[in-house]
Amino acid sequence: MKTYINPKPEQWNELAKRKTVATDDLNETVRTIFNDIKKNGSKAVEKYTHYFDGVTIANIEVKPSEIENAAAVIPSDLKEAIQIATENITKFHIAQKEIPTKIETTSGVYCWRESRAIDTIGIYIPGGTAPLFSSVLMLAIPAKIAGCKNIILCSPPDKNGNINPAILYAAQLTGVTKIYKVGGIQAIAAMTLGTDEIPIVSKLFGPGNQYVTAAKQYAQQLGLANDLPAGPSELLVIADSSCDPEFVASDLLSQAEHGDDSQVILVSNSEEIITKVKLAIENQKTILPRQKTVEKALENSRALVFEDIQTAIAFSNFYAPEHLILAVEDAENKIDLIQNAGSVFIGNYSCESAGDYASGTNHTLPTNGYAKNYSGVSLDSFVKKITFQKLTSKGIQNLGPTIELMAAAEQLDAHKNAVSIRLKKLQNG
């Protein structure tokens, strides 16, 4: 973790760089698997599951008995924790429901918006040693609140053909409709094209490795929507002398343990704070089971000293971090200056893990600078907002001449005529 003192704006571009992952080489593999599944359906899915996950599964749909068994092995304290997180995530997302308001823009002209759930969505949850059941909560809870009819979940099976019980438990608790033991490119392809087992979805959600990312990009080209463009997870911490260096170190480490390609940026107005945090990192990391990953991630990471917190915030806006911790004095009064970030954690007790699991905000957030032009996942991600309008006979009489003039000026005579014909009939009748 190299330290930079007062880097000039010309250097900011370089300092805001993320480690990029090339997906070009994967595109050929993605296309091959999609074409195979388009042609051969379930048989092809089975083939790739055997090839990539090393297991052959007779029935890829998870049975109710498997879900019951999963629930039985989850310790009751973890169940309780999942329940509390579920309640918080529900509270936060249910408050995002929009109440339609009719606006009478011109007398007799009524306009409004209403939300409709996306009918069928697909959630991808990676496998591996760490079962990301928290992502199940973050995606299935708002999907259910939105009213999505079909909530499909795919996750790769382990060597014994099972999905981790915590994932099954979270899925069942949050109302996932169907769970399939399929992972990787073949899962995304199956949800994009449909098979005799897996239905076609309209939008794909969830994290994944570079194969899943490349597959989701290809699915988008075929007409599906995606939650967000994917990228490695990242955290920027702005810390001044009011911070607790040990807390800051623990937050940076919690981000760094996500993966070798994670990035953490520490920004301060004090070199001393940076020295202290670095020391705390050295002390804390020794006991972490994922120490190797942490060290890899710290190689992509930077510490920056700026003259003042305002410049530090300006750099943060330039970087546009997925997660931003404000460990500075009077932090809450500085949030108006925050322009680009996925989720912001205010003050010394707001650790990133709170938002990752249980505070209620969503942890599916824009990475890789996308916080400049994308929002994180919210209830909005699971609905479309349809505009409605109703013109009364008075309404068209009031607004008609305006429309006629504009349509004529755009040389769209049929557009004008659609109004004229109505005005004429009203005049005559």
Add this chain to the structure above:
Amino acid sequence: MKTYINPKPEQWNELAKRKTVATDDLNETVRTIFNDIKKNGSKAVEKYTHYFDGVTIANIEVKPSEIENAAAVIPSDLKEAIQIATENITKFHIAQKEIPTKIETTSGVYCWRESRAIDTIGIYIPGGTAPLFSSVLMLAIPAKIAGCKNIILCSPPDKNGNINPAILYAAQLTGVTKIYKVGGIQAIAAMTLGTDEIPIVSKLFGPGNQYVTAAKQYAQQLGLANDLPAGPSELLVIADSSCDPEFVASDLLSQAEHGDDSQVILVSNSEEIITKVKLAIENQKTILPRQKTVEKALENSRALVFEDIQTAIAFSNFYAPEHLILAVEDAENKIDLIQNAGSVFIGNYSCESAGDYASGTNHTLPTNGYAKNYSGVSLDSFVKKITFQKLTSKGIQNLGPTIELMAAAEQLDAHKNAVSIRLKKLQNG
């Protein structure tokens, strides 16, 4: 416009097909132009303007004097119409502002969302004979309300090196920051990569031909966001015996005049209505200046008869039209059944042209079935919603154990430690 009587669900897929435009051949051209502009900046932009628009322009930025001159040539009645439309569009979009609500999910844990404008956006407005100044209103007005600092507009110059005065007038009225005389792929490339004249934007808006569409797709791969996946414009009308066949015909024709690839679908529970509407189309189209375009578009178009209006609506949801007119009895009470549509026009006096120009709703809408998973442009399109959270010391004490349990179950020890270290210090202090 072929008529289908009671088509079976198995046929719906075929009947919902749009004319697809292949963009694969264009990708090579797009890449070449992007690479050239990346390397040679403004000089390359100038070269392509000369090549595609047949004109060499010394200064591509529109000068204040040009805007003043434009305002002088716009007839005062058209100015007034633009003013009324501007007011209505403003009223509808300003009502979409979200007031942040703090939710206390657990005692001492506060979560909320705040909107921040996307700093710099780019609007593309096509050239040609019909100046689409209405699209300037639909994109620049919400951008201004959102608070976008830089609203960049590119539009191709005509043979004399000018942009249509109505476009310049609308841009000036709505607060566009900079206007450039650049069109096509080179405009999108310049806004994506930046030149010494044109700034880099974060999100691209606006209609365009297949070249612009392919360029916007490529820009997205390079990290920009787009308003919507593009496709030809389309209208579906559901009409029963309460409709006025002449009105319906005028609406179908107004959609059909957009382009050869436009599509109109007429759906009814009565063959008689379809016969009447078709007759009215024949009568009305003869006087239209764009008759050839209309006839081409009608070739891609269909009339469908279903047993009842409920099945008609089911088909409409399956088709997911950009524009939907409900010319049926008791139309407003049927809108709960509408699941997939961009914008809905209710009753006999709500013609599509109203929404195209002046009712207040946005006319930038999802086409090509994308109404299943995308919303049209709204104030939301110009902002990101950032989540904020603040945990007090009590908050982390209340929620901490929940986070620790979940992090441990996901085998993310550093995530757990970020909580534990805080709880320990609070316990000791």
